[in-house]
Amino acid sequence: xxxxxxxxxxxxxxxxxxxxxxxxxxxxxxxxxxxxxxxxxxxxxxxxxxxxxxxxxxxxxxxxxxxxxxxxxxxxxxxxxxxxxxxxxxxxxxxxxxxxxxxxxxxxxxxxxxxxxxxxxxxxxxxxxxxxxxxxxxxxxxxxxxxxxxxxxxxxxxxxxxxxxxxxxxxxxxxxxxxxxxxxxxxxxxxxxxxxxxxxxxxxxxxxxxxxxxxxxxxxxxxxxxxxxxxxxxxxxxxxxxxxxxxxxxxxxxxxxxxxxxxxxxxxxxxxxxxxxxxxxxxxxxxxxx
Numbered sequence: 001x002x003x004x005x006x007x008x009x010x011x012x013x014x015x016x017x018x019x020x021x022x023x024x025x026x027x028x029x030x031x032x033x034x035x036x037x038x039x040x041x042x043x044x045x046x047x048x049x050x051x052x053x054x055x056x057x058x059x060x061x062x063x064x065x066x067x068x069x070x071x072x073x074x075x076x077x078x079x080x081x082x083x084x085x086x087x088x089x090x091x092x093x094x095x096x097x098x099x100x101x102x103x104x105x106x107x108x109x110x111x112x113x114x115x116x117x118x119x120x121x122x123x124x125x126x127x128x129x130x131x132x133x134x135x136x137x138x139x140x141x142x143x144x145x146x147x148x149x150x151x152x153x154x155x156x157x158x159x160x161x162x163x164x165x166x167x168x169x170x171x172x173x174x175x176x177x178x179x180x181x182x183x184x185x186x187x188x189x190x191x192x193x194x195x196x197x198x199x200x201x202x203x204x205x206x207x208x209x210x211x212x213x214x215x216x217x218x219x220x221x222x223x224x225x226x227x228x229x230x231x232x233x234x235x236x237x238x239x240x241x242x243x244x245x246x247x248x249x250x251x252x253x254x255x256x257x258x259x260x261x262x263x264x265x266x267x268x269x270x271x272x273x274x275x276x277x278x279x280x281x282x283x284x285x286x287x288x289x290x
Contacts, residue, residue: 001049001102004072005034006063008055008079015095020054020077027099038062048072050102050289054095056080061125061265064112064286068123073107073287081152081201084126088196088211089290102289109284111211113195115264117274122264124279127199129192130256132170132221132229134263136163137200157237159201164233172223178255179218189226192219193254193279199263202236207243214283215250254279 003024007017015023017034024031032045048070053063054077067074077095078086086092089108093101113124122128140159150158172187192199194217197209206217221229225246235242256262256279259272271277 001029002045002047003029003031003050003052004045004048005031005052005054006038006059006066007034007036008059009036015054015077015079017054020052020095023096023099024052027102029099029102038066044070050075052077054079057082057084057126058266060085061123064110064125065123067286068112073289074110075102075105075289081155082198084198084200084202085196087202088198088209089288091290105289107287108290109212110286110288111195111214112282112285113193113216113279114282115277115279117269117271117277120274122267122269124193124195124264126196126265127192127194127216128262128264128279129190129194129199129219130175130258130260130262131173131188131190132163132167133190133192133200133203134261134268135170136166137263137266137268139163139166140201156201157239160203160233160237163201163203164230164237167226167229167233173260174258175260176257178253178257179249179251180253182249184220187222189221189223189229190219191256193217193251194219195281205244205246206248212284214281215252216254216279216281218249218251218254219246220248221246252281 021031051063051067051072052075053060076086076091115122115124140162172189175188176185194206195211197206198204205219209217232242232244256277262269
């Protein structure tokens with residue numbers, strides 16, 4: 001296969017870009033290019049069969065957007081901290097094992113979300129939402145700046161504790177949004193529009209969600225769910241298994257009318273400045289090798 005690699009060498013203890021090239025070529029494939037960052041002003045090589053994302057969720061999301069503009073499939077080499085996209089698909093082997101499996105791998109359809117507010121557009125690979133997640137992300141980023149880098153498992157555990165502390169102080173806020181044709185208006189601790197089962201530091205809010213079914217999973221939590229969320233975060237931070245059963249809806253489109261801070265994948269967005277924001281799902285937008 002003709003392969004192009006997007007490699008984030010800073011996304012945890014992964015392979016170098018040069019090492020990845022060597023592994024791919026040893027597996028019998030032709031590497032047409034390796035990039036450590038993507039500039040959409042630079043044309044991709046012609047004749048691509050496979051785009052490889054070697055890094056964390058941000059790298060995978062960027063590569064998914066690139067794949068959507070081509071006829072090439074996407075392969076994931078998870079090397080980040082959370083690896084939400086890879087874990088949702090069951091991609092967990094080593095880079096060398098995954099590369100050796102490409103010639104016999106299944107091609108699985110993968111849905112992509114699209115967000116729009118006025119003239120602004122976003123690709124939604126993991127999910128979007130407000131309340132606990134963007135508040136926790138902001139607090140975790142501040143904590144990382146103060147305490148520096150941690151090993152991936154320690155970073156996840158630390159982030160879960162930060163999200164737990166954030167939830168203790170979080171007040172439910174009024175939300176109004178449309179789930180397909182259903183209008184919902186109430187106070188919530190969190191609202192998440194998910195394409196995959198988890199978000200942030202492996203927060204598995206929709207355990208049964210799949211990015212191959214043509215639907216978002218819209219997960220909500222109100223004051224009555226605070227204790228369930230606290231227990232979940234405590235257990236996960238301690239390394240114990242735990243499962244949430246929050247209310248959720250399946251939808252092909254969602255429209256958020258509320259003035260609030262959202263995250264779209266890992267980007268924080270202020271809807272008070274942007275106004276109403278709409279989400280739609282594009283089923284089977286790309287193919288992924290599994």
